[in-house]
Amino acid sequence: MARPETAAPPPEAKPLDDAPGLAARRLAAELIDEVLRAGTALDETYERLAAAAQLEPADAGLARAIATVAFRRLGSIRHAIDARLERGSPRNSGPFEPIMVAAAAQLLFLDVPDHAAVDLAIRHLHEDARSSRYVSLGNAVLRRLARERDAILAALDPLIDAPEWLGERWIRHYGAETAAAIALAHAQEPPLDLTVKADAAGWAEKLDGIVLPTGSVRLRGREGLTTLPGFAEGEWWVQDAAAALPALLLGARPGERIADLCAAPGGKTAQLVAAGAEVTAVDRSGPRLRRLAANLERLGQKAEIVTADAARYEAEPFDGVLLDAPCSATGTIRRHPDVAWTKRPEDIAKLTALQARLLDQAAKLTRPGGRLVYCTCSLEPQEDEAQIAAFLERQPGFARKPIEPAEIGGIAEALTPLGELRTLPHQLAGETPRLSGWAGFYACRLIRL
Numbered sequence: 447m448a449r450p451e452t453a454a455p456p457p458e459a460k461p462l463d464d465a466p467g468l469a470a471r472r473l474a475a476e477l478i479d480e481v482l483r484a485g486t487a488l489d490e491t492y493e494r495l496a497a498a499a500q501l502e503p504a505d506a507g508l509a510r511a512i513a514t515v516a517f518r519r520l521g522s523i524r525h526a527i528d529a530r531l532e533r534g535s536p537r538n539s540g541p542f543e544p545i546m547v548a549a550a551a552q553l554l555f556l557d558v559p560d561h562a563a564v565d566l567a568i569r570h571l572h573e574d575a576r577s578s579r580y581v582s583l584g585n586a587v588l589r590r591l592a593r594e595r596d597a598i599l600a601a602l603d604p605l606i607d608a609p610e611w612l613g614e615r616w617i618r619h620y621g622a623e624t625a626a627a628i629a630l631a632h633a634q635e636p637p638l639d640l641t642v643k644a645d646a647a648g649w650a651e652k653l654d655g656i657v658l659p660t661g662s663v664r665l666r667g668r669e670g671l672t673t674l675p676g677f678a679e680g681e682w683w684v685q686d687a688a689a690a691l692p693a694l695l696l697g698a699r700p701g702e703r704i705a706d707l708c709a710a711p712g713g714k715t716a717q718l719v720a721a722g723a724e725v726t727a728v729d730r731s732g733p734r735l736r737r738l739a740a741n742l743e744r745l746g747q748k749a750e751i752v753t754a755d756a757a758r759y760e761a762e763p764f765d766g767v768l769l770d771a772p773c774s775a776t777g778t779i780r781r782h783p784d785v786a787w788t789k790r791p792e793d794i795a796k797l798t799a800l801q802a803r804l805l806d807q808a809a810k811l812t813r814p815g816g817r818l819v820y821c822t823c824s825l826e827p828q829e830d831e832a833q834i835a836a837f838l839e840r841q842p843g844f845a846r847k848p849i850e851p852a853e854i855g856g857i858a859e860a861l862t863p864l865g866e867l868r869t870l871p872h873q874l875a876g877e878t879p880r881l882s883g884w885a886g887f888y889a890c891r892l893i894r895l
């Protein structure tokens with residue numbers, strides 16, 4: 447009798463190399479790979495992958511720091527690697543590229559000892575059969591990067607840290623000099639800005655910060671946010687200084703009914719509530735509205751929260767409407783450097799169409815005599831100045847109410863000739879390059895005649 451066939455036992459899975467620091471590098475390379483392939487935001491990818499990897503907080507933090515600097519300097523990193531790969535990037539090499547990018551980010555831009563960055567990358571390349579064929583190549587390139595670091599850093603051109611199509615648009619819209627200044631600002635880590643309920647000077651002193659001309663508090667440090675005085679008490683929230691301007695420009699007064707469309711996670715809702723308005727916060731994302739609700743709870747604030755597509759949301763017209771429209775977010779690249787590499791030119795056209803629909807609905811929700819502020823965190827005029835020009839053609843019952851320099855701390859360079867807000871990342875000089883700049887924001891204030 448033939449013996450029954452028994453399946454061969456599965457090959458024993460090789461235990462993962464547990465060299466200290468390797469798990470952090472695995473997560474960093476995975477983050478770089480996934481964000482570039484799937485086009486998902488680094489923040490949400492990190493939350494998902496870090497939870498699955500179950501790393502020590504220090505390792506998870508290091509992985510995130512490596513991935514963030516890798517996206518901030520991706521053009522420079524790729525250029526430095528490619529220049530040392532004589533026959534180009536090897537094909538079918540599995541995770542070779544993200545491992546090399548993560549290692550180069552450490553060698554060129556982070557305070558990591560060279561031997562740790564190189565040794566861990568080599569161990570990592572060994573873990574995948576496809577990349578293990580290129581261990582000697584990877585080793586040679588990384589050692590050259592370490593040896594030639596000073597020359598590489600001296601020759602950096604921040605403009606290549608944005609994809610070519612994006613850099614070209616900045617040059618077209620703002621001129622070569624301003625485009626270079628924007629790219630240089632993006633190369634710096636961003637400062638931490640707070641919007642305070644009251645007593646900016648007092649909080650600046652307690653938290654070692656400076657009061658910016660627009661009223662936000664900019665901290666000199668960046669550590670331990672949730673343990674700082676005033677966090678648990680809900681006295682302030684984190685919000686880029688430029689992002690704090692659109693809600694101010696609406697000029698909400700106590701008791702006024704204000705709609706905040708596309709409100710989550712609620713930085714601007716909190717400002718409107720703090721001004722004493724009765725706020726209805728509308729967003730189509732349930733999870734993001736849950737974050738808004740949690741943020742308001744910490745701040746001890748209340749607003750009506752509505753989950754809805756704002757392009758179809760109907761209600762009794764409001765005294766004021768703030769529309770913080772979904773956009774390409776190219777004004778936030780300094781804070782979210784992955785944005786430069788996940789957005790595509792075709793996204794801008796799609797977003798422009800959605801913004802127009804949202805604007806038309808926002809117009810219906812504004813009472814006669816009421817104000818409508820439209821804003822985005824985009825550097826693209828198509829989403830901004832041109833969007834409003836087209837809106838005013840369609841809606842002759844609205845007119846611009848120009849913004850005065852005094853309303854934005856006297857920073858006249860952030861206003862267009864038509865009195866619209868156009869902040870750019872290189873504006874707002876501070877004590878050091880890291881403490882300078884703000885996000886790129888656009889806002890236009892309209893009134894319904």
Ligand SMILES: C[S@@+](CC[C@H](N)C(=O)[O-])C[C@H]1O[C@@H](n2cnc3c(N)ncnc32)[C@H](O)[C@@H]1O
Pocket residue numbers: 707708709710711712713714715728729730731734754755756757770771772773
């Ligand atoms: C720029 S963010 C808003 C930031 C927010 N205003 C703040 O200050 O914290 C854009 C928001 O638009 C929301 N959104 C996108 N399309 C929408 C739509 N059709 N209706 C309602 N909300 C939308 C997104 O869920 C996202 O929360």
